[in-house]
Amino acid sequence: MKHIGKSGKMTLNKSFWKNKRVLITGHTGFKGTWLIFLLHELGAEIGGYSQSVTSERPLFYTTVRASSLIKNNFSGDICDLEALKKSLREFKPDIVFHLAAQPLVRTGYQNPLNTFKINTIGTVSLLEAIRLEQKSCTVINVTTDKVYRNIQKKDAFYREADPIGGKDPYSASKAGSEIASYCYRNSFFNALGIGLATARAGNVIGGGDFSPDRLIPDTIEALAHNRPIILRSPSSIRPWQHVLNVLSGYLILAEKLHGDIQYGDAYNFGPSKDETLSVSQLIEQMIQLWGGKHEWKPADKQEYFEEPYLALDSSKARQELGWFSTWDLKQTLTDLILWYKAFEEKRDMHSTTKEHVIKFIEWRKD
Numbered sequence: 001m002k003h004i005g006k007s008g009k010m011t012l013n014k015s016f017w018k019n020k021r022v023l024i025t026g027h028t029g030f031k032g033t034w035l036i037f038l039l040h041e042l043g044a045e046i047g048g049y050s051q052s053v054t055s056e057r058p059l060f061y062t063t064v065r066a067s068s069l070i071k072n073n074f075s076g077d078i079c080d081l082e083a084l085k086k087s088l089r090e091f092k093p094d095i096v097f098h099l100a101a102q103p104l105v106r107t108g109y110q111n112p113l114n115t116f117k118i119n120t121i122g123t124v125s126l127l128e129a130i131r132l133e134q135k136s137c138t139v140i141n142v143t144t145d146k147v148y149r150n151i152q153k154k155d156a157f158y159r160e161a162d163p164i165g166g167k168d169p170y171s172a173s174k175a176g177s178e179i180a181s182y183c184y185r186n187s188f189f190n191a192l193g194i195g196l197a198t199a200r201a202g203n204v205i206g207g208g209d210f211s212p213d214r215l216i217p218d219t220i221e222a223l224a225h226n227r228p229i230i231l232r233s234p235s236s237i238r239p240w241q242h243v244l245n246v247l248s249g250y251l252i253l254a255e256k257l258h259g260d261i262q263y264g265d266a267y268n269f270g271p272s273k274d275e276t277l278s279v280s281q282l283i284e285q286m287i288q289l290w291g292g293k294h295e296w297k298p299a300d301k302q303e304y305f306e307e308p309y310l311a312l313d314s315s316k317a318r319q320e321l322g323w324f325s326t327w328d329l330k331q332t333l334t335d336l337i338l339w340y341k342a343f344e345e346k347r348d349m350h351s352t353t354k355e356h357v358i359k360f361i362e363w364r365k366d
C-alpha cells in the first residue's frame, strides 16, 4: 500500500484497519486517547490496558468519553505479567501499541526507581507476555526522541543509528525500553514471526493534554485565566508537532510491519527542520493565535537539567514508510487552540475531538 495519494495527501488505509483488533497500553493517556479516536474512525476494534488513575486536573480520556469507543477495557499494572497475559488471551490483538509509561522528566528525577520499573521493566513485561501468549502479532513500542545520547549536535539532527543513552532517569529508562525491544526482536520475535518496531517522536502537542508540568497545558491554563506564563527553559530548542501527525506515523509503521517483519526497527517521527523552534518562539506564536495581551517570563531558576537542543532527522520514516507531517506548525497551533477554546466554552468534547480527527484524516494540502 502506497501512503501518498494523488494530490500529495498522506492516506491512512481504512481497508487495512477495518476490524483489526488493536490493543493499546496506556490508552487512557494523552496519546492513547487520540489514538482511540483515530483507530475508531478507521474501523478498528480497540482494547485498552492501563492502570486506573486519579488526577487533580481533568482527564482527557474521561472528558471526551473515549471509553465508549473501546471494546475491551483492561485495568492493570504494566509490570503485572499475569494480568498482561490474561488480557492478550482474552483480546487476541492483531496489533499492539505500547504507550503505557511514566512520561515526565521531572517525575523521573523525583522517583527514578518507579520510572525505570514502569518504562523499562514494564516494556519487558509486555514483550514477555507477548512471547508467552501470542502466536502472531505486530508490536509498536512508543519511546521518545530523548532516548538518544545527547551530544549537542548543532548542525545535524539525531538519526536512528546514533547511540542511545539518557542522562536523566526518564530518558535512560526509555533507552532501556529500546534495548529490551532490540533484544526481544533478535532473541525471540524474529523467529516467531512477530514484528516489533520502536517509534521515537519528539514533543507532541494537541488539544486534551492536561498533564501537570507540561508546557502546553500550563500555557493554556495561564492564557485562559490571565495568569503569567512562566517558562522553565525558554531557549531550549525542540521539535514540535501535532499528536495526530505522530500517531499517523505509528499507524503507517504498524501496517508496513504487519505485512513484513523486515520493518522491525527504530523509526524517528519528527517535524520538518523549520518547525524545530525554541520554547519561547512557540509560546509567542500561541499567544498571537489566542489573542489578547499576554506575556511570558522565565522561571526564577532551572529546577533540573533539561537538554538545551534536541531534534530528529525523520528521513528514514519519509523514505521507507512514505510518512510526513500532515499538519504544519501553524495548523497544529490553530487546531490546538480551537480544541482548548471549545473546552473552555463547555462544548461536547467527544464530538469536537471526533471532528478534529476526521478533519485530520481528510486533510488535503492546496
Ligand SMILES: NC(=O)c1ccc[n+]([C@@H]2O[C@H](COP(=O)([O-])OP(=O)(O)OC[C@H]3O[C@@H](n4cnc5c(N)ncnc54)[C@H](O)[C@@H]3O)[C@@H](O)[C@H]2O)c1
Residues within 6 Å of the ligand: 025, 026, 027, 028, 029, 030, 031, 032, 049, 050, 051, 052, 053, 076, 077, 078, 079, 098, 099, 100, 101, 102, 103, 118, 142, 143, 144, 145, 201, 202, 203, 204, 205, 211
Ligand atoms: N506526550 C509527549 O510529548 C511524548 C513525547 C515523547 C514520547 N512520549 C511517549 O508516548 C507515550 C504516551 O505518552 P502520553 O503523553 O500519552 O502519556 P500520559 O501520561 O498521558 O499517559 C500514560 C498512560 O500510561 C498509563 N500508565 C502509567 N503507568 C502505568 C502502569 N504502571 N501500568 C499501566 N499503565 C500505566 C497511564 O494510565 C496512561 O494511560 C509514553 O510512552 C511517552 O513516554 C510522549
